[in-house]
Amino acid sequence: MSKATIKDVARVAGVSLKTVSRVINNEPTVKEATRKKVRAVIDDLKYQPDMSARNLRGNKSYAIGLVYDNPNPYYVVDVQEGVLKACREMGYSLQIHPCDAAHDGIVQELCDLVNNSRLAGLVIAPPVSENEAITNALAEHGIHFVRIISASEPPKGKAPCVYVNDRAAARSVAEHLIDHGHTRIAFLSGEEEHLSTPERRAGFKEALKAHGISVDDSLVLPGAYSFDSGFERATKLMERSDRPSAIFGCNDEIAAGALAAVKTSGLTVPGDVAIAGFENSPFSQHSRPPLTTAAQSIGEIARQAMMLLIAEMRPQALAEGEVQTTTAEFVPELIERPSTA
Amino acid sequence: MSKATIKDVARVAGVSLKTVSRVINNEPTVKEATRKKVRAVIDDLKYQPDMSARNLRGNKSYAIGLVYDNPNPYYVVDVQEGVLKACREMGYSLQIHPCDAAHDGIVQELCDLVNNSRLAGLVIAPPVSENEAITNALAEHGIHFVRIISASEPPKGKAPCVYVNDRAAARSVAEHLIDHGHTRIAFLSGEEEHLSTPERRAGFKEALKAHGISVDDSLVLPGAYSFDSGFERATKLMERSDRPSAIFGCNDEIAAGALAAVKTSGLTVPGDVAIAGFENSPFSQHSRPPLTTAAQSIGEIARQAMMLLIAEMRPQALAEGEVQTTTAEFVPELIERPSTA
Numbered sequence: 034m035s036k037a038t039i040k041d042v043a044r045v046a047g048v049s050l051k052t053v054s055r056v057i058n059n060e061p062t063v064k065e066a067t068r069k070k071v072r073a074v075i076d077d078l079k080y081q082p083d084m085s086a087r088n089l090r091g092n093k094s095y096a097i098g099l100v101y102d103n104p105n106p107y108y109v110v111d112v113q114e115g116v117l118k119a120c121r122e123m124g125y126s127l128q129i130h131p132c133d134a135a136h137d138g139i140v141q142e143l144c145d146l147v148n149n150s151r152l153a154g155l156v157i158a159p160p161v162s163e164n165e166a167i168t169n170a171l172a173e174h175g176i177h178f179v180r181i182i183s184a185s186e187p188p189k190g191k192a193p194c195v196y197v198n199d200r201a202a203a204r205s206v207a208e209h210l211i212d213h214g215h216t217r218i219a220f221l222s223g224e225e226e227h228l229s230t231p232e233r234r235a236g237f238k239e240a241l242k243a244h245g246i247s248v249d250d251s252l253v254l255p256g257a258y259s260f261d262s263g264f265e266r267a268t269k270l271m272e273r274s275d276r277p278s279a280i281f282g283c284n285d286e287i288a289a290g291a292l293a294a295v296k297t298s299g300l301t302v303p304g305d306v307a308i309a310g311f312e313n314s315p316f317s318q319h320s321r322p323p324l325t326t327a328a329q330s331i332g333e334i335a336r337q338a339m340m341l342l343i344a345e346m347r348p349q350a351l352a353e354g355e356v357q358t359t360t361a362e363f364v365p366e367l368i369e370r371p372s373t374a
Numbered sequence: 375m376s377k378a379t380i381k382d383v384a385r386v387a388g389v390s391l392k393t394v395s396r397v398i399n400n401e402p403t404v405k406e407a408t409r410k411k412v413r414a415v416i417d418d419l420k421y422q423p424d425m426s427a428r429n430l431r432g433n434k435s436y437a438i439g440l441v442y443d444n445p446n447p448y449y450v451v452d453v454q455e456g457v458l459k460a461c462r463e464m465g466y467s468l469q470i471h472p473c474d475a476a477h478d479g480i481v482q483e484l485c486d487l488v489n490n491s492r493l494a495g496l497v498i499a500p501p502v503s504e505n506e507a508i509t510n511a512l513a514e515h516g517i518h519f520v521r522i523i524s525a526s527e528p529p530k531g532k533a534p535c536v537y538v539n540d541r542a543a544a545r546s547v548a549e550h551l552i553d554h555g556h557t558r559i560a561f562l563s564g565e566e567e568h569l570s571t572p573e574r575r576a577g578f579k580e581a582l583k584a585h586g587i588s589v590d591d592s593l594v595l596p597g598a599y600s601f602d603s604g605f606e607r608a609t610k611l612m613e614r615s616d617r618p619s620a621i622f623g624c625n626d627e628i629a630a631g632a633l634a635a636v637k638t639s640g641l642t643v644p645g646d647v648a649i650a651g652f653e654n655s656p657f658s659q660h661s662r663p664p665l666t667t668a669a670q671s672i673g674e675i676a677r678q679a680m681m682l683l684i685a686e687m688r689p690q691a692l693a694e695g696e697v698q699t700t701t702a703e704f705v706p707e708l709i710e711r712p713s714t715a
Contacts, residue, residue, distance in 0.1 A: 079482065081486045081489070081490055096469075096491075106447035106448045106450065106451040106452075107447045109447065109451050110447040110450050110451065111447075113470060113472075114472065117470070117472065126469050126490075126491045127469060127470055128437075128467050128468060128469055128470075129454060129458070129468055129469075129470055131454075131455065131458065141420065145422045148422070149422055149467075150437075150467045260656070260659075260660050289660060290660075293660070293662050296662060297662070315601070316660075319601050319630060319631075319634070319657075321634050321637060321638070
């Protein structure tokens, strides 16, 4: 059997070529009944639009680039799957572009990426998305993009953006520790160029202040989003005579490292020291005891980001009312587990 | 400053357009001195070949698809980075295609992927790569691909292939346990459709036999490549009066789950039960105690696979002698850690 063409689809469905094309491109100017009929014929005939030919004919690109600089494979794969889910729904392919956010030539690199691979637009994850020098330059080059960032209120600027309210969620985690009687709580930060670090730390401090607990700066420690960094800092904390009764890791890897350090010091969790993390990664689920954390739906955040990008690039592709704004907020939710019980 | 063109590069380097083109396409018919000079000018002028235009002019594609069905983010990200490294060296972009290996329409899905996105070829990871019905069908459709598989000898067939000798490595892990005096060793399998499972199990059994230890089939348990599956199986093993003195998990997640189960049962590791895993993932490094395992260089395996694919698709792109065969073998190496000490 030879491959079905768009003409076959139009003939069998009894509609014009243009109507089939509109259905394929998800344009909203097609009646729902017609759309369903054409979709059914497309499935029946196993017709597949040739994306490449579509690109040439329409002078439009249907490839998206995903830009990230994150050492956490769980985060990376969840973001990829969320973006890819929306890509598949909307007929886009996905190119990945891990990069070095601190590289001098990053703006040129991303412009070249878009031009050389003829990308329709970029989905940009933290921390690249949180560097305004980079995103402003991309906007000046006329590149379509959507950002995923950490923020406690809608960001300024016209570019579409999904913001994760880490601050509110970190406040909940800290309040949970305070509710369990802790007043000496250490906070182990991640890298500062990830806005999630200052945002989560701000939420932590806000919770302390709201409960009349003064912040002991000697318990708020800089570091990196890694198991080893959590282990090292917690080991030193456990050697102190005024050691904290609780540790809040800026992510689950830090918290898992802190857990290992506390246990290695001969202390118990949560008996001697309560520990909480952030992100609900497998690190928090598989630790013994499992870690209290805050869950962020990375996949859904990424999918939503891709839909905002499409709304920006090709508003006619979305049904009316499907995406009404250029920003969307997500608030991670506290998950209580035995590490703080 | 307007963007440099290929003509600018040719003029500044004092060579023909054709020579610049050959350098860009990594063709070996250029003298090394000329190649260096042209590369320097390309860097100086920040010239970037337009991949899209290149695709149209040469009727060649410079996009690769990476196909996988693996729930382990560490594996997925390492494979992506390895393939991407070779892609960047050789001027290709990378599209990702996670899929369901068991899906009925997988062959059609992959053919459509290649045709619709005009991919030059596919890098296929386990278990899709290990399903001959799929790969034979792809070969019949004339699709270029390279496979990454688990095997103890070079695979038959013409398609390029990187094979990981899991059997030899599993033999080393088992012998390490035997050397430490263990004769009752449980083996916790992963999914059977991953050839790594039967291969690693075969290596385990070979080691027992070589040391005159009979295999107790009640200790060789089916299951899945997951923490939970390791936890469940080890929990049951610990309840047996004839419990094993050692557990070999088919990967580190299984082993980490087994470790949690043994500790939950009130037993110690390695005092009461020694535990070994496989893959040297962070699960093995971050467990307490850290787990003995076998290290596979997934990134290098994936990079090598991409180079074999290029050698197959475009032999002129590689310098002579750079890739001499269509297969390459990798043998994971034993890493001894406290969980078996």
